[in-house]
Amino acid sequence: MITKLLNEMYRENIQIIEKEGKTKLIYELGALNIEMKKRILDNKTELLKRIRENATARKAGLLVYNHGEFYEYQYGKRAFLYIERQSDGTVNVWRENYLPDHNDPYKVKVVAKGVSFERGLKEAEGFIRWLGRERNGKYAIKRR
CATH class of the missing domain: 1.10.10 (Arc Repressor Mutant, subunit A)
Structure with missing residues (x-):
């Protein structure tokens, strides 16, 4: 709606x-x-x-699609973090990894399912922060 x-x-x-x-x-x-x-x-x-x-999602580095129905964060050449709104108002958060020249992911990891947007974004930001620490700050969230 x-x-x-x-x-x-x-x-x-x-x-x-x-x-x-x-x-x-x-x-x-x-x-x-x-x-x-x-x-x-x-x-x-x-x-x-x-x-x-x-x-808030844009500040965390996510791309916003269809006015907030879907969010995407690319953290590698073929690695993505997604947030998708469900019809009941909750969101699902997951990661997907792809092999070169393949359209289907070879690895899918559910981060959160059926949670509020605030909780889903918090989980996504936590992963991005963890990733930034693992990669020497290359992917760290930049607050403005």
Whole structure:
């Protein structure tokens, strides 16, 4: 639901921002009809939460796909860490390793399954930090 609404907002170039405790909608004249405005206001809390979650994931170095339905972190030439949202609101976190010239992973390691986004991201960040220590800081999370 939130992803669908974010996709529609993106298509219409409608942005929702939070600044100094106030929420603002930024849009071009005629882009925001009454129905869309009502849907945005009804889902304001979830929209802002998703936007904050996506910003946190980006700071951790993850790529964000489809407005936060899927996240990816590449930590090797053929090694990836993924976070995927489920329809029940939880996320799954796992790693995959690939051999050269193969589309299917030869190794899959589940990091967390059916957990909150916050917990899933924490697990992913923990792995990235561990990886950074193992590789002399090359892949360490950079906080801004």
